[in-house]
Amino acid sequence: MVLLENPRLQDAEQVITESIQAGRMTIIVGKCVVNYYGRAGSVLPEGERLIIIKEDGSVLVHQKDKYTPVNYQPTGCNVQCIIKGDSLAIMSQRKRPKEVLHAFFSSIQCIASFELLDDENITLVGSERDLALQIFQQPDMIEKGLKITEIEKAVSSGEIDLFGEDCEGKLVIIELKRKKVGLESVSQLKRYTDEIRGAYGNRAVRGMLCAPALTKNAMRLLQADGLEFIEIKPSIMTFKNGTMGAGKQ
Amino acid sequence: MVLLENPRLQDAEQVITESIQAGRMTIIVGKCVVNYYGRAGSVLPEGERLIIIKEDGSVLVHQKDKYTPVNYQPTGCNVQCIIKGDSLAIMSQRKRPKEVLHAFFSSIQCIASFELLDDENITLVGSERDLALQIFQQPDMIEKGLKITEIEKAVSSGEIDLFGEDCEGKLVIIELKRKKVGLESVSQLKRYTDEIRGAYGNRAVRGMLCAPALTKNAMRLLQADGLEFIEIKPSIMTFKNGTMGAGKQ
DNA sequence: CAATAGATGTCGTTC
DNA sequence: GAACGACGTCTATTG
Structure with a gap:
């Protein structure tokens, strides 16, 4: 020093x-x-x-x-x-x-x-990634009978957060957000559903926006585009009585 | 101290x-x-x-x-x-x-x-806002005969950077970016053109993405959506021989 | 306060 | 290095 x-x-x-x-x-x-x-x-x-x-x-x-x-x-x-x-x-x-x-x-x-001696990395809980894994484990929290087959599926119009099919065999595209979303996320989901509809011409395709909430305009756009909104609780809620409190208090 | x-x-x-x-x-x-x-x-x-x-x-x-x-x-x-x-x-x-x-x-x-005594504010040049004002002053840099009537036009699907019409009376919607853009910006422009087409059913509508460059997938999506790419030089280029050098060197 | 989008965004991840 | 999207994004602007 x-x-x-x-x-x-x-x-x-x-x-x-x-x-x-x-x-x-x-x-x-x-x-x-x-x-x-x-x-x-x-x-x-x-x-x-x-x-x-x-x-x-x-x-x-x-x-x-x-x-x-x-x-x-x-x-x-x-x-x-x-x-x-x-x-x-x-x-x-x-x-x-x-x-x-x-x-x-x-x-x-x-x-x-x-000099700062520091070999430690931060551990963060409550990210979108955590939420995706949680849904991958328990797809029923989104919809009964839902099967998730892919995470971060790369397509030419982007990366689909969660991809799978519902109990009726319809393809399901999920765009996941950890907080209230606006127009942009609806557009994002629309991009994916448009592409998948083009690629799987013979299959029914459902687009689901899973988030805690969305803005009014986003809801209007979502519905106009024939997409679905699924309300989810941010996973951080389950963290509240969990790991927090590690370290000295 | x-x-x-x-x-x-x-x-x-x-x-x-x-x-x-x-x-x-x-x-x-x-x-x-x-x-x-x-x-x-x-x-x-x-x-x-x-x-x-x-x-x-x-x-x-x-x-x-x-x-x-x-x-x-x-x-x-x-x-x-x-x-x-x-x-x-x-x-x-x-x-x-x-x-x-x-x-x-x-x-x-x-x-x-x-204590930090500091009454000064930063002056930044080369933002998207600067670029928008430049185009508003000289719309010909985008296309001959173009007229810009509104900046940041608020519609329900967002805010249109620049709005106007071309020499043939077609409505023009411009989405402006100061750097290379990807899929997201194409979606953004698409949102605006879709809405304006719905609102002005009798008018031809052109969507222009004005940016220095765009990714390959973004170009494909843009063309599939019937939108246009206009290559622009970032306005910072004109700054190079300008204000920089203020202060002590 | 909500909504919307920009940012010299930065950062991680994948290809 | 390019592309893509998340981020405890933050910040400014507008209604």
């Missing part, structure tokens, strides 16, 4: 450069201008921000509020720190797509350089 | 609590377990991470790599810091939706508390 408070820019340059080269995480708090050019372009006039440089080359520029960084570079960038004139420049670039982010610090409140 | 290196948890508790209450940004680097429950649920076993607490209640838990925080709370949460047993707990909650994030620190490498 290296901590510097109100460092001179020359000292900052050395510490930051060492930190980057050592693959440590680097934090800079200070007054800066940030320019970006690549898929889009941006200018952020001078103000105080927090910048985080990670070992994988990702760079985050955070303002005082918001979840989202105001400027950033994603994983895989090359980051450098040099003195340019009377400011300290953090320059990050990537090749594909060609993108550059430049931050110019006129003053620095604080620098921290440290 | 308050900086603590390897603080005792009791000292950390006091500094963090003061920092949160004063509306300052708070950074904690240390070994922690993180649990989350809300729209989904997650458990992150013990490891070293960086946690950022912002004045608006947003909380970011960052691991050593990746652009994205491994755990978080968005804007508008209530954050508290207390000692629980032999660990220091950061607890963040929100009401709608009901969500909680708990981080339990067993040791802390460093704490920083500071």
Whole structure:
């Protein structure tokens, strides 16, 4: 751990450069201008921000509020720190797509350089994938007699979440969502049913949108398209009395 | 600026609590377990991470790599810091939706508390909005004789990016994208053209997907649906010799 | 508050 | 690397 408070820019340059080269995480708090050019372009006039440089080359520029960084570079960038004139420049670039982010610090409140030992991965419960597996195990929760034969069935118009047939032998296409859905999901399901109807011309095809809820316009569109809405409870409900509480409480 | 290196948890508790209450940004680097429950649920076993607490209640838990925080709370949460047993707990909650994030620190490498003076907003160029305005000004860049009458025209199946008519009096619906598009955008355009055809039964309707490129399957679907692809250069190209370079270089 | 769609989306997965 | 879709997406905008 290296901590510097109100460092001179020359000292900052050395510490930051060492930190980057050592693959440590680097934090800079200070007054800066940030320019970006690549898929889009941006200018952020001078103000105080927090910048985080990670070992994988990702760079985050955070303002005082918001979840989202105001400027950033994603994983895989090359980051450098040099003195340019009377400011300290953090320059990050990537090749594909060609993108550059430049931050110019006129003053620095604080620098921290440290290593994060962490071999653990997050376990997340309640994703759409969990829901799909649950339905695959117990298709009766959707409809009695339903058989699921494929998960993530790849077709040319996309990937069908769940594919199978009902008790009458009609093909069933399920588009699954873990939260309230809008028009987009109806379109998605429509794409799949259209294609499958074309491919299995002789078979009846049912399209089911399985979600906790859907918007009014989405319901109208769904019905106009001859599709079905199946209300499902998000699987996280069953998690409530489950794994949560692991770790110290 | 308050900086603590390897603080005792009791000292950390006091500094963090003061920092949160004063509306300052708070950074904690240390070994922690993180649990989350809300729209989904997650458990992150013990490891070293960086946690950022912002004045608006947003909380970011960052691991050593990746652009994205491994755990978080968005804007508008209530954050508290207390000692629980032999660990220091950061607890963040929100009401709608009901969500909680708990981080339990067993040791802390460093704490920083500071204020970020920043009245500036980012100016971003090259968004879809910019492109839409450009086309609205010069519809000929899409097709000679094209007239755009509405931007973001709200219909029941969504919002049409650009709406107008061509030199032959056919209605034109444009779906605009700033980057290469896939199936989803074709579906989006199809939704709009279907609705407009229904609403203006006596008028010919053309659907145009304007984008730099589209995937092979998207092209097939587009053609099957009787829609058109118009290749456009992303407007950021024109920015290259423009505003970039503001600020110090 | 609901609805809708964009984002420098990022990320994982599969081909 | 391209394609496809999920994401605890978040965020802005509009009704």
